[in-house]
Amino acid sequence: MTEKADMSMRRAEQRLAALQAELHEHAHRYYVLDAPVISDAEYDRLFRELLELEAQFPELVTPDSPSQRVGGEPLAAFAEAAHALPMLSLDNIFAAEELADFEERVRRRLKSTAQLTWTAEPKMDGLAVELIYENGLFVEGSTRGNGLVGENITANLRTVRNIPLRLHGAEPPERLAVRGEVFLAKKDFAELNRQRTEQGEPLFANPRNAAAGSLRQLDPKITAARPLSFFVYGVADPAALPCASLTELFPHLRSLGFPVNPLIKFCRSLAEAEEHYNHLQQLRHELDYEIDGMVIKAASFAAQEELGSTARAPRWAVAWKFPAEEAEAVISGVEFQVGRTGAVTPVAALEPVRIGGVVVRRAALHNQDEIRRKGLMIGDTVLVRRAGDVIPEVLRPLAERRTGKEQPIVFPKECPTCDSALHRPEGEAVTRCRNPRCPAQRLQRIIWFAGKSGLDIEGLGPKNVERLAEAGLIEDIPDIFRLNKERLAALDGWGEKSAEKLLAAVERAKSTTLAKLLAALGIRHVGETTAELLAARFGGLQPLMQAGEELLLAVDGIGGQTAAALREYFADPNNRSLINRLLETGLSVQAAEKKADGGPLAGMVFLFTGTLASMSRAEAEERVRQLGGAAASSISKKVTHLVAGEKAGSKLKKAAELNLVILDEQQFVRLAAA
Template sequence: MRRQQAEQRLAALRTELHEHAHRYYVLDAPIISDAEYDRLFRELLDLEAQFPELVTSDSPSQRVGGEPLPAFAEAAHALPMLSLDNIFAAEELADFEERVRRRMQSSVQLTWTAEPKIDGLAVELIYENGLFVEGSTRGNGLVGENITANLRTVRNIPLRLHGAEVPERLAVRGEVYLSKKDFAELNRQRAEQGEPLFANPRNAAAGSLRQLDPKITAARPLSFFVYGVADPAALPCSSLTELFPHLRSLGFPVNPLIKFCRSLAEAEEHYHHLQQIRHELDYEIDGMVIKAASFAAQEELGSTARAPRWAVAWKFPAEEAEAVMSGVEFQLGRTGAVTPVAVLEPVRIGGVVVRRAALHNQDEIRRKGLMIGDTVLVRRAGDVIPEVLRPLTERRTGQEQAIVFPTECPACNNALHRPEGEAVTRCRNPHCPAQRLQRIIWFAGKSGLDIEGLGPKNVEKLAEAGLIADIPDIFRLDKERLAALDGWGEKSAEKLLAAVEQAKQTTLAKLLAALGIRHVGETTAELLAARFVDINKLMQAGEEQLLAVDGIGGQTAAALREYFADPANRELIARLLELGLTVQAAEKTASGGPLAGMVFLFTGTLASMSRAEAEERVRQLGGATASSISKKVTHLVAGEKAGSKLKKAAELGIAALNELEFLRLLETAAPDKK
């Protein structure tokens, strides 16, 4: 392809990919499949690899993160990013309204916006002629940190504005945040690795955006909501009522819970509505921001040195409180992990009485310096388990006691063990009754087969009644015995049994995740299901076969081998199948095919696809993959930051391909699958 043709095609691809990304991440209304998007993206990467001089800053390929930065440069704000004054009660809202009306001299009609106050990190994004050129933090309001490279990785921040007419320069402001689900998963991973936990999603988002290596930021699923512009005169809008739809048309994500109000009484109603639904949202909000909608009114009201006079933040009641930690209990999880839980003197936080709070692990207790008898600061956020943040050491009396970890399992009295290099202490008795109960709860829960009506409380109730002692008992539940339970009845029994029957049709990935094998979560289960034909082949897989799956490391492979080597676990799976559990097999690897006889080894990072996807493409075309360098390997595919395998391959005379050459090989082998 000639340079001019490539330039035209690249422009068309970028426009199309930007449109599809906007529909997917902002509008939540995709019109093409993921596979088709991936095909277009690979074509873009292919052309950019052929013509690197044509790579532009707004290309979708630039979202993956660049080279690590030595430090953040300063970024001055043309107009200050001011803070907001806070109020905490309806009476203070009335005072705010009185101040506004007293200062207003014109006859401008006052209307308002009521916006959820996202608990994230405020940022400013600069666009020149429709292209994203600079992004920064608030900093001190006048000067922030230039985090452009990291902000490029946030999927729903447009790199190029939509529409034919865009301003020459536009500075938008908004909030970058991390969802509750992703925050919990991030902290779970950090706890397992013995790393300090993030205190809340806001800290996690801020920490992610301040990474000197943009690839770390890119790996964390951050999101963005726009809440305004630095200079309203840059756009053809006279009020926020017009601004938000206009920003949405340019490609910015606008929070759907923003409400336009004719009076502050309406705004107050929306405040109570947001307070009621806040825990149903997948992101943290800590209040509501009220703004005068008219830009003329905003200009007339002006600002103090710290905050605008035309806006105020109405904060929700605090979800942190002080409590006395009277003791510590030790609970067992499905993998034998012993988790310390703080026993608190009852305290009301956010309208809920809290008596227990998470302590995570022994290292976290030591890092925070907690003692029994401490007055501690406790945080509660929605359905997330309350957490002890820190001790208030100034309240100590000298009567506090050290927290002593047990040496024996509190459920079965077996000796506890803490593997070297791990943060978690475990009971290694697979027949421990507490572990068995937790495995049932996990199997039936949302991370497992997601059986409606079989949540933790019902599982515990059925176990106490003698109806469930192990996982297979779920599929032996009897209608009459269920209906006879206190508080149940025939309809409840029928509903649960229908959900159990529906759960019998499952996939290999779901079953693997449901079994509660250590180190095997949903993502790992998907990788294993994509590689192995059925559960029996996976049970028979050796260590080398497991390690050949991208994303499966030594710990996970060892955990799988240990689990399937246990006759009790193999018997469990056999009993489930006998009871009617039907497992959808993974697609079979192609036999023969254009890559038959070839063995591929991957090193470094591929830009166009994950390593798991690349290996699957090879297997579909009849080839094989390897996890380590040997004479059996026929092709080494080297991505970005390829390691020592590249040198070793050269020594062994193994053909080395870059990513572009590998993609061309795939295209030649399967021209109908671009």
């Protein structure tokens, strides 16, 4: 490079840095503060100058440049992104009495409640995401997924205008994981559906579906064309910031450049929170975004640490849902559907009715007892409730509307698919078909196996599975991996390209993890999180299949019901045959990085409290699993060792009372290195 060219490069680098800083500041003022100080035309002029310079010097383009919000090249697929700390769900409540119960549980668990305060936050009806910043720069973004592992959608999240690509402030934290909700404003949702109508495309059912669909586009340019927004609601590890409570955290996050919902209220009591709930309920239809309730959190991080979490939800927070929207409809008939476990579920066929902006044609009736308890009949005018994406539910009949022409709902005695006698186990509300060869069960198991809760095989959704089954191409799960290109291509509307695309997706699915396979098999009581726990503990399929009930119950988070379901599943010759046939097709199950038995920490159950200096808590727990031990999320009789880091909470005192082995961080490191 000549001296003249070098000087030109340095000047361009300096100008680009100045332009980036100026554009970031103006974007923050426009999208976050709603207080612009320049015109749109002036912003466009600065942005054009940035694009021209970056075109001239492409080597100077940085990941945090404002130009990167327009979307890059299409992706082949989303990679996985593990969460260092789980993204937990929230327990729901629906009445003030349940709020009082929640408060009582919190106060009972806390050593001191003198300074207990709360936040009351609008519950956004969007898509939860995690954003990772390193030294102030946005480096990774992901969906919640199963709480432990999500999808890496960094390229798409870069296009969301009010997500900062670079944090404000002179000294950002070395690493920061923030969590929040991506959503689509009501007016933007209406405009998006208007455009889709003009283009002859199917409409989105609601803003949440539109936001989720936008973020899961493999082409980031499509995401960039949709006006998504973001509100932050917390951080993964509060110790990463100099804040002792949510009261301090939200202003601090705002100072870093994150948009914080202005309707968050700090409350001295839950009576104040209840007042805010009523206010939000009155306000919800005036807002330009969807909310479906309010989230109440204990504000103090020390209190949150002391309260801890269950396997699925924090004990220091709860979601108070708004009453679901309801409408009247007529039951025109009842269908009896057979699920993958043989459960026979009655579903009401309704004369179409619009509820909450969605046309509803079916509603859940749950089981025979519910039909009898509610006194439902075919021909009844009923009250139907729809809550979020859950299938609508029939609440009760409007008996005063009856004409005398209504007919009773008769539960079948034989399976509506295979004619086998139905069985209702004593003490259970569910009636089941116990024929393992029942075509309906088989079909539902295939749909589950290939679906998002299973191996997530692209192009093999419910409709395509049903179509391939009707054509005789799939009769059981292993047939997925024996599909034939010529027969697929011969299907009406398919052709070679469609067949090749599906077969490529099937081939990718042949290499999977133990956790994904366990979730895909559809074993009762074994969802994605439980499958992860089992995979981490046993490492391979054979050790799990051979595990006795006592060994299964030793896994933190596995109860008696789940252990019994696992033993029953793996003892069934049909299921063992299914697994063998799957392996014969070439299915490759990657072993988890964990010794099933015999590791130096075998038989030990560790619980971590406080902050560790040399590693994160998630890394410490993974180290325990790799060495044959188990990691617990709460104190119990199963715990053998407690590792106390800095600012250890009430768990330390409880461990001493239970005479557990208590280690400091250095002692644990030496033990784990042995």
